[in-house]
Amino acid sequence: PHALVLLEHKDGAIEPASLSALTAAQQLGGAVTGLVVGSPDQVPTVLERAKKLKGLSSVLHSAAPQYAAKVPEIVSPLLEKLLAGNSLYTHVVSAHSSSAKALLPRIAAKLDVPAVSDIISVSHDSASDSTTFSRPIYAGNAIATIRAPSSIPLKFFTVRSTAFSAAPEDDGASVPLEELAPVEVTDAPTQHIKTDLTQSDRPELGVATRVVSGGRALKNAETFKATLDPLADALGAAVGASRAAVDAGYADNSLQVGQTGKVVAPELYIAVGISGAIQHLAGMKDSKLIVAINKDPDAPIFQVADIGLVADLFEAVPQIVEKLKQ
């Protein structure tokens, strides 16, 4: 097999989720080519990092001003041209990130092949040229095993980053680079106007090793912040929220943990005032150590928690912060 892995990047660094996708691609057991697409001022910095990635056999890169915003209608033709009628690549792999989720199905459909989303395991059988995946369905309440047979010449899949460790760098490595000519798109039907990213000094939710999450019991946006921020600061943790808390306006959309938000699997997950709806559990139940603080002893969150405390969160959380500081 020969996999093509999309290496997404931000501020000159390769996204950690793409490094997990690279690990998954290596598990196919063949060559792995990385692909870096971006604007001319983004790509050179990213290549400095990409060429040190141990698991790669080569890196393709394509730079053009029109690739700055990763509009699928503009990036897709580049990959269609690379992959149409090709006999080199057998798999196209990416993180299950918002931009890859928008892009990969578009390319797959153009090439008339299906795609497999959000896989948590992968293995390839060269004899039968078939790849077997497992992936959560029904918000993680069941796990499906799916086989892409040899009749699918190019197998597309996106990778749940929490299920694979990040591929390491090797300072001694120098992966060969190869330029890929951009495909100019002059009649794109979509124009990117702007991107607004939420600013935060805390670790990013998707990759943080510690997460403190709040639910509707936090009462309002002010008490959400006043209660959870000190705990997150004391632990160096990212802040997350249940859908109920986000819908009620206590926390930003980008902080939502669950089936339709972020899926996280940190070393430590502290659920504060979260009852534990199945959609929320789907987003955090693979965390290593789960702590739950809730007034209701029957809250479903306690069924998955390693350390449960039945208490009024407004009393307990400040005490925990105090004791952690001692």
Add this chain to the structure above:
Amino acid sequence: MRPTATRFLHILVPVKRCVDFAVKIRVNPQQTGIDTNVKHSMNPFDEIAVEEAVRLRERLKDKVESITVVTLGPAKASETLRTALAMGADSGVHIELPEGAPPPEPLGVARALRAVIERRGKGKTDLVILGKQAIDDDLGQTGQMLAALLGAAQATCASKVEVDVERRVVRVRTEVDGGSEELLCELPAVVTTDLRLNEPRYASLPNIMKAKKKPIEKVTPADLGVDLAPLLETIAVREPLKRVGGGKVGSVDELVGKLREAGFAG
């Protein structure tokens, strides 16, 4: 002076009948799928899509000429179309699948939807609005694949949709990792909906009665010339590993002690 010829807006909303979001699903004993003999309802994201189409008509009035809902599924899927018609859609198309047929994959669904759009004729589908994912297979591909097959613009995970009928564009705010984006798409466009786009209405009793008289056209995949046989094979469906939780502590001191033990001091 002759009046400017304005082309009005035709909206198509694909909807899927799924196991209801509140049902605790169970894997069947053969481990081939889940027990589907449970309550079903419209995929919640598609419900948001229907609501958005109806709200566009409330805002743009007569400029929205038609709202058509379409579904693929066995006979019972027509109930889902009726729900959408009761919410305010005008007519339905039911691509009927035989009872027990394997669920089609996003690529097959996208091909069938393209065929429906082609049958409607040129200029009769300006905007397709559908859920960003279905809550059963959680694949999240159909909208993007349909946009690809149509060669149309796409905007995924929309949290705000504004259509300018005269300029024939739709401005969409989409949710992305860590924030949001704003896109300007030429029509025809495919928009997939995220949770916070709107809160779907409950259909009123009079509207439910009215919906019974609205037309639903039935077609088969063969009529559309599409093959919906899955390309991927489902080998097994299993219960996830159960997490053993239930550990409790009696006090804050005990909790902090356990955190320290596990190496999580401040």
